[in-house]
Amino acid sequence: MRWTKTFLPTLKEEPSDAEVPSHKLMLRAGLIRQVMAGAYTYLPLGYRALRKAEAIVREEMDKAGAVEVHMPAITPIELYERTNRIAAFGNVLMKFDVTRRGQKTPLALAPTHEEVVTDLVARHISSYRQLPITLYQIQTKFRNEERPRFGILRTSEFLMKDAYSFSSSIEQLDETYQAMYDAYCRIFSRCGLPYVAVEAESGPIGGDCSHEFMIPSPNGEDRILKDTKSGYAANIERAETGRKAAAVPTEASADAKPMTQVSTPGAGGIDAVCKVLKCKPHRMIKTLIYSVDGKTIAVLIRGDHEVNENKLRRALGAATVDLADDKTIQEVTGAPVGYAGPPGIKCPVIADHDVPALVNAITGANAADAHVVNVNIGRDWNLTPVSLLKSSGFDISGAGDDIRTFDLRNAAAGDPSPKSDGTLELVNGIEVGHVFKLGTKYSVSLDASYLDDKEQRHPIIMGCYGIGVNRILAGLIETSHDADGIIWPISIAPYECVVVPLNVQDAQVMEVAEKYYAELLAAGVDVLLDDRDLRAGAKFKDADLVGFPLRITVGGKGLQEGVVELKWRDEKEAGKAPIADGVAEVRKQIDARKTKLAGK
Amino acid sequence: MRWTKTFLPTLKEEPSDAEVPSHKLMLRAGLIRQVMAGAYTYLPLGYRALRKAEAIVREEMDKAGAVEVHMPAITPIELYERTNRIAAFGNVLMKFDVTRRGQKTPLALAPTHEEVVTDLVARHISSYRQLPITLYQIQTKFRNEERPRFGILRTSEFLMKDAYSFSSSIEQLDETYQAMYDAYCRIFSRCGLPYVAVEAESGPIGGDCSHEFMIPSPNGEDRILKDTKSGYAANIERAETGRKAAAVPTEASADAKPMTQVSTPGAGGIDAVCKVLKCKPHRMIKTLIYSVDGKTIAVLIRGDHEVNENKLRRALGAATVDLADDKTIQEVTGAPVGYAGPPGIKCPVIADHDVPALVNAITGANAADAHVVNVNIGRDWNLTPVSLLKSSGFDISGAGDDIRTFDLRNAAAGDPSPKSDGTLELVNGIEVGHVFKLGTKYSVSLDASYLDDKEQRHPIIMGCYGIGVNRILAGLIETSHDADGIIWPISIAPYECVVVPLNVQDAQVMEVAEKYYAELLAAGVDVLLDDRDLRAGAKFKDADLVGFPLRITVGGKGLQEGVVELKWRDEKEAGKAPIADGVAEVRKQIDARKTKLAGK
Known part of the structure; x- marks a missing residue:
């Protein structure tokens, strides 16, 4: 692609209405534009990055044995009545009536698809022989946000990968959960995200296990407690403290005054x-x-x-x-x-x-x-x-009959770790994924059951697994930028490299630049040619702002010496390559980065 | 993929609530399931076919120089007020309020994105130097359907490719229009659709040209008049008749009786x-x-x-x-x-x-x-x-001053063709695409203008270009099926071929089948292995129903003779290949079909 043929409106000024780096930089780098509070248009480069993240998610889901489907956003309100979730969703659920042939039809835009997928499975799966199966989709979700903010971190419409597993035993569920957990680790690694998997609250009904995948970031809205010593990490709702018994004193001390x-x-x-x-x-x-x-x-x-x-x-x-x-x-x-x-x-x-x-x-x-x-x-x-x-009927397991105290409060920074002799540290995080053992909450409400090998009927045991695809981009930018702009990893960068001719009026420069552009394209490199008639300084600034992993500069003294400059966005020093070998060298360097990110 | 690992619930019985072949077959072949009137879930094989169609559309749009963006479904109602379209959309527009911090926010789910894209361009394009540009997206559209029916042919939520071109001259518009028209021809050809491009009504405002891409089909809801002799085709709203003057008699004839x-x-x-x-x-x-x-x-x-x-x-x-x-x-x-x-x-x-x-x-x-x-x-x-x-002030061009008659009615079957001495024939069609010269309707309403090289301001000249991606599948099935099921072209089939072992209990059969499955996958063939423990007859029936282009049968007499059977869904006779050469032969035959469809 040529810069002049795409739509890449970069901004020199800081947008006044953006608070966090990812929001500011996505606006400045011409990746997104707001349509209304909580709804954004992805411009060509933003959408390229999003689709690359989506492709990685899809690839790892397929590898993990999940099967892709696509459920509609429009859903009958009745499904949420059956699972008793209308009140639970509250104002988040976008529900309204449409009129068809004079009749009002109530519907909701699905904020998540447990109901739709469980209803589907209930109609088609009836035997343990058909289990386990994991269905997933990558689809737009709608959730009314009271306070849409932080750019694409908190919107009313976003792209979600949601997977749902159906099992006939806890062992099958555990296996799928682990497969999804592992796939999530690979996905976030491949996207270059410094993720932490934290224990999360799993709720009263269903399974006993839930993990959130967090990107530690000062602008994250979630709070994580972690103990660097043991690697323990949990969100604040879930985190245990190391306290096992009452702190002293339990009886009146010497300093006690009269009540x-x-x-x-x-x-x-x-x-x-x-x-x-x-x-x-x-x-x-x-x-x-x-x-x-x-x-x-x-x-x-x-x-x-x-x-x-x-x-x-x-x-x-x-x-x-x-x-x-x-x-x-x-x-x-x-x-x-x-x-x-x-x-x-x-x-x-x-x-x-x-x-x-x-x-x-x-x-x-x-x-x-x-x-x-x-x-x-x-x-x-x-x-x-x-x-x-x-x-009195309270089920207190593992306790003696004496007086004792309990861990009843949210853990806090400085509390003893439950897993080591260290202390808990509080960090903010951006949630990008969540894996959750659901148990039978939805299968019971929606009659999704199977017959075992003895013809006995049981509710299907479920898990659900979500990734906020847009947040992969925002999380990446929050943790990977500098004063000049975004620093993309090779895997989800809008383009892998940009070819910058120093002067588009110079025929010799353009001959080499065009040759590079054509040969890189032919070599399967995802390349943008900055063919704008601007001074080199402005082009370099834009290249740093958009954050192309590799900049290939053609012209100036280098050209006289028969070399092009190869400058990685995340390295201080630029390298050089002889003009004749440059394309092969670029391909080699890009492949090396890809291999490293893929963990191969 | 193995049949037992995907989710492919085929139905033996005709669904009672489906009227047209594509609806019946998509249900029976396990491609879709209804969630509510006008909203469907795509099951794994249905979604694979849809994504293949989507990929062809994207490839041809990119080739034609359009740039991909992604606009949100959620849009502010105010945009439609500015273009005066709220009344025009009427009941089709899904509009509702959401409550945010106690305030009602009115919004609409975009039924199409002229408003959003024009507003975007208005904010970022100001010079003729930035034109022409064509932006496109492949995105879910929401339109309340009074009478959702015919499966995915008429739904309230569907996948649309919509492109919008912005030009500074009619010549630029004409060029883009032609590029889009040509891309559409390639898209529908590659998808194996017997399309007809028909002249369509372009409306009072804007350009002078509009074409619809139709799949002739008895179940289509659009009516086309065509003249096989000249190739002329137009929809019924647009079609001219060959009549240029009054039919005789214009004065009282001999048979005239008293009034x-x-x-x-x-x-x-x-x-x-x-x-x-x-x-x-x-x-x-x-x-x-x-x-x-x-x-x-x-x-x-x-x-x-x-x-x-x-x-x-x-x-x-x-x-x-x-x-x-x-x-x-x-x-x-x-x-x-x-x-x-x-x-x-x-x-x-x-x-x-x-x-x-x-x-x-x-x-x-x-x-x-x-x-x-x-x-x-x-x-x-x-x-x-x-x-x-x-x-009296009527602007009648090209007419003399005498009494004359006009072409004022819809053309009908049997009318003389306007382009030959033949007659018009009436056929029904399914609209899968539409290209339209919009002119300046939206750019004027939404202040999208540019300065020319003399610093004069003009409204940007627009075109819009839509494809109903889901209808590619329905249109294909309507025109390509037989009593046994669907007949997919190689390009958008859910899988290119199915390997059917006649007996999964037979180790020798399974050894060859598994070897074929693995080698075909390695050769880049999109293959499904029917590993179900069913009798061969049931598997053949399902293979025909789902409509895999190629069926590779392993077992029986063939295996004794050292051959596998290669049966194309659209050919009567099966072929054979020696076991050792089969994979290469399959690759060769599939490639030949692909090349043919791609028109290379």
Whole structure:
């Protein structure tokens, strides 16, 4: 392709409405343009990069044994009713009516395709002999974004690779999950992404395993905790801390002062109480009343921490965990909402590991407009013993019958690692992929079942596996750019190289440049010829901005010496090649880079 | 790929809800499944065929110099307001609000992308030096279908290749138009489609030229008139007849009877009058009152014919043509709507060529509940002379000043050809492509202009070029199938060949079959191995149904003789090849077919 024949509007100025490097650079390098908030046009070079990423995804999916299908975006709303997901999707689901022959037809644009694919499989698969199978597609997804931003990182319309596996046993699921996990590693490696596979929350129903593939980046919206020592990494919802037991002291310490009730009129939340009592949140005990599988329990957490409801659910062996309603709170505390505290509360009480370490803490008084200060666990009141929790119907496995504490909060930077004697470090990340053992949630709702070899019927066991294809580009640019522009890897660069004639008015220069262009094309190199009648400086700036991996410069002193200049975007020094050998040399260098990225 | 590893649910029975062969066969051959009315999932083999068609389209677009972009489906409604197309799209446009941060955002799913692409170009192209350029995409389009039907022939979501050209002169537009036309011919040839390029109506605004690419098929919803003698073909809206002047007689003939007014109470339409007067529509003169650029005129047409408003518009050199409102009709006829006739009408009167030939015709009496019978032009009243039409402000070029008739109706089967002494034949067709000189309609509405070499500003001249990619498959199947199933051309077949081992339990058979499968894959042949443990008859039936171009059968007597059977789906007799030479022979035969389709 010649520069003057494609559509590549580069921008000299920083776009004022772009916040993050990938957004700025994709606009400046002429890769994308916004059509409306959350919807972008891919210009020719942006679309080339996207299609290259897509091709790598497809190749690895095929290699991993998945079979490609293509499901429509338009789907009947009824499918989401059957899986109870309309409320769960909420405002994200784009649903509307169309009128056909005077009748309203309600439909939704699929935000993901579990429903459609499971319904398809339910209609056509009935025997264990037809399992396992993995279906995938690379298709546009629609999700209304409350706050579309960061260019193509968060849009309402994006290209997703979504795969769904169907198995007749956990072993089959595990095998497919591993195959997908491995394929994802190859995909992101081949795309030149510095990915981390992190443990992710897998939710109450279904399988026991989920990983997110993250690109560590300061502009990522996801938070990851990782321990460099052991390689452990998990997202913040999932990360465990190394704490296994209560921090000291669990009983009143020597510094303990007398517990006193104080008046806190109208101050019913942590921040309000801190203001009134002039204290810091980390000295408070937050008392949250939960309904756990219908049973009421008080959960204590330090004032500056957040309860992780999935950890709570697992700690109590429960299926559902919800904050209790106001009526229940008033019943167990005898006070209005906002003044709950452990002393005298009429329900079991459990605490996060960090709570017993508090000396002279502050908490609710179970009375309107009142808190208690100088509270000390073990002196003023105590946690509910495990034996009592068990007899109340909580399924606490692996615990003795004594009093104990639990890991109930989100992990934080500085917490001990669960896998080594190191500490957890907090980094931001961009999620580019997710593998997930779904279990039977969808197959049960949508009647996808199989008969085993004894003619017994079982729900099919599912997994799902997603990649945000556009985010591969954004993630790459976030992590691979400099002050001058993008630095593409050879695998997904819009073009592998650019041929820059220093002066298009010089016939001798153009003869060599055209010869190179033609011979590189013939050699299967993905090449752009910068045939614009501009000064060399402007062309070099644009070449760096767009980020072609290799720049081949023709003209000037080099031409007199019979050489062309070969400059890799990610190397400081330029190389040279004799004009006669240049094409072969380029082919060799490009192949070497490709081989390296492919991990061959 | 192995049959047992893909997802290929063939059906023995005819699906009861499918009407046309392509729909029936795509369901039976396991290519598609319906998700809801107008929305289909492509199963693995269907999607392979679609992607092959897509690849051919992309290759030819690139070759023709078009540059690929990708625009979003989500578009701001405001763009369609600027081009005044919201009403024109009507119920077809899928528009709805999404809520973002409590604010409603109105959007539409693009049914086509003239607006988006023109807005993009308006922002980035400003000089004649940047023109011409052609941008294209292969992307999902959304159009609400009142009556989705015929499988993938008429759906609400489909894959379209749409290209838009931008030029600074008519000559540039003509060149691009021709390049696109030629590319379309190559695309449809390569896909094995028996296409016809027909002249199509280009509409009042914009260019003067438009062609539709049609697949003649009894189930097509478009109607084409063609003259085999000259090769002339046009769609029914566009087709000219060979008639240049009035058919005889133009004056009262010897058989003329006296004109008489008769009572036709409540009978205001052709059918009602025919019933009351026991006559046939072709003996009636239909009198339609039009408002042509604001001027009122009566148009006469035979009772069994339809006015072609584009022909009327062109005949009168007008920009707009609309049926007159009731008030105007009552004014010029002095009667209620439904009783208009030429005698005594108070406006100019023109007629189609076929009207003066009527002897003793029946027409409205310009009086309530009355018609006149035995009407004869030239005796009872006359048409308006051209001189009078001209002085009334109608732009009638190339006509003298006398009375004349015009080509005002849709052409019909049996009409004389405009290009030869033959007659027109009516065939149905499936539209698979459309090329269109748009002119400046969109560039004017959306401010897409350029400065010429004298710094003068002009609107950019546009063309648009569409292909329905899914319809390539449906069109192919409609025209290429037999009682047993689909007959794919080698270019877009889901797989080029199927290897059928007669008995998968026979180790010797499987050894040869597996060897063939592996070697064909290695030779770059797109091969499916039918590894199902079924009887040979069932496998042959499925192979014919799915329609693999080549079936390679391994086993039975052939194996004893050291040969495999090579059977082309579109040939009656099977061939044989020695086992050792079979792979090379297959490669050779497939290549020969490919070369032939590519027209090389």
